[in-house]
Amino acid sequence: MKNDAAPIRVMMTKLGLDGHDRGVKIVARVLRDAGIDVIYAGLHRSPEEVVTAAIQEDVDVLGVSLLSGAHMPLFGKVLDLLREKNALHITVVGGGLMPDEDVAKLKEMGVADIMRQDSTPEQIVATIRRVVAERSDA
């Protein structure tokens, strides 16, 4: 259960070899400016590294940005690892460039939401607060 008073903790990451980091850095900054605790894990991380770090850092949300087109296999791996490590209490939120049908599939697979390339700062903050609230209610 999330204590309402504690700030939300988010880890922002880039998975695999994708170097497009304009979006992830903007999201990190928007969340930080909104009073959310943000850790940016940097570039070129493997799913194993990211999941291990998210558990160690005890985050509420794992934000994964991908613009390389490899979102289906990489998100699949992150979700598998979270399941294996009993860490499904960490909510996964995606962001980046992906076709609509993949977005629908990712949500079915267990990604809480996908931020699109045109999300406004307000929408970004609202999405994070909403997915954390929804998880706490569950």
Place this chain on the structure above:
Amino acid sequence: MTKHDIFQPTTLKKLEKQFADWEANELAESLERRGESKDEFRTEAGIAIKRVYTPLDIADIPPEDIGLPGQYPFTRGPYPTMYRARPWTIRQVSGYGNAEDTNARYKYLIAAGQTGISTDFDMPTLMGYDSDHPMAFGEVGREGVAIDTLDDMEALFDGIDLNVISASLTINPTAFIIYAMWVSAAKKRGYDPQRLMGTIQADILKEYVAQKEWIFPVRPSVRLVRDTILYSAEHTKRFNPISISGYHISEVGGNAVHEVAFTIAFAISYIEECQKLGMSVDEFAPRLSFFYVCQADFFEEIAKFRAARRVYAKVIKERFGAELAESMRMRMHVQTAAMTLTKPQYRINLMRTAVQALAAVLGGAQSMHTNGFDEAFTIPTAEAMKLAIRTQQILAEETNVTSIVDPLGGSYAVEALTSEFEAKVFEMLNQIDDLGGAIKAVEAGWMQRICADTAYEYELRKARGERTVIGVNKYVEEDEEPADFAPHPYDEGTLERQLARLNRVRAERDTASVQAILERMKVIATDEKQNLLPVTMEAVEAKATLGEICDALRSVWGVYREEPIF
């Protein structure tokens, strides 16, 4: 008929008075009836834009700064006849799947009228991993073509006449290997390397700032660039061994001034590194080439291209003492701005791209890639690329804009903006000099910070509605239908086919001799003064894989880790 020289002091005096009167009368009345839509007008890079420009605004520009096309400082274009001789090269970048898939796309684009080739490589190839490396998981052939060995390179250019069509290779940290593979493949087909036309991006410094594809720490990476430039100057004289790229600086957030200032600062660093080995600037500078974005701010972009040529010419001549005009002449590839494309109402991306392409032409580009309308979804479909080619063909063959060289030269506004832009670039180059040069600035994260800050400010302006993005913050259609086209699909059989060839090559080659070459490469890598290209040529010809070559050098130099800045 009396001849009126509009720049005569007496004429300018009269004009000043006329302007003051106009402001006091016509303008004042007009503003009283209806104010302007904004208090101040600025370009995207923040340059203040005047209401109207007159001869007064360009009277102080030295006429020799404007000059003539094909003449120092090349403000009006690198060549005297420009598109009257032949239009710019239509060069769409493409790459996906295996070499055969991309080869088929090349042939489709050439049939559609493309006049140059450009290759996108997949992430493992860009980052120095073979297709079977764990870091390649999910990425093989995904957003570019997979190249592991010389055999892949041969298949990539199969059936394409390299004497007729020039090839551009869009790759950076592993550029030296891809260059070696490309030259080897061409040699095997009987081409004379000294006659090969083409370009390799190989601009590693902007990677640390913008595109974020790297393997080794900054210094050894710059050495590989130096080695490629110097080797190419000797063995492939018509080839451009670098394309110093502002495009990515813009895509990651930098404005137009940052884009030009950083590229020229990087050029300065590369030239200095080459000179340290005793090469004179005129021996290699004629083959240094550039790559810029064409963003949405029409006149600023045109001024940018003109100013970039002028600044570069002055730097090469005055700072480096070059004597050849070819050394001072900046040639550029231009790509329209992917950042401006939207997923909502995606068809309007065609119009955005067409307008940006026109600015690139009016700015004097040598070759161009126009983006596909579907690039906010994934890599473009064949249909989208054909429409992008048609866009360039309309400009080249229907609009008649190609008949006048630098048609905006002499425009009070464009000349004034060009000069202001030039001043801002020089100001920033001075700042970079004060920091100890571009390499130090990159290592300190100085440029990275500027780009991140500018990107964030842009996002806030967009959110406040100060920066219009149609379909996103204006003219939004809430009930927009889903896209009615099928985005480019990923062929799940790519990896299997790629591994089949990789494994066959590994089984058939003489692995002991490959290892011996790689051991020799490690020794050469420890001596900063030696050129690594000859041994790289040997390695690829013996069928060393791209990943093996990178591993050999990783064992000597280590790898780069970024300090994340946000």
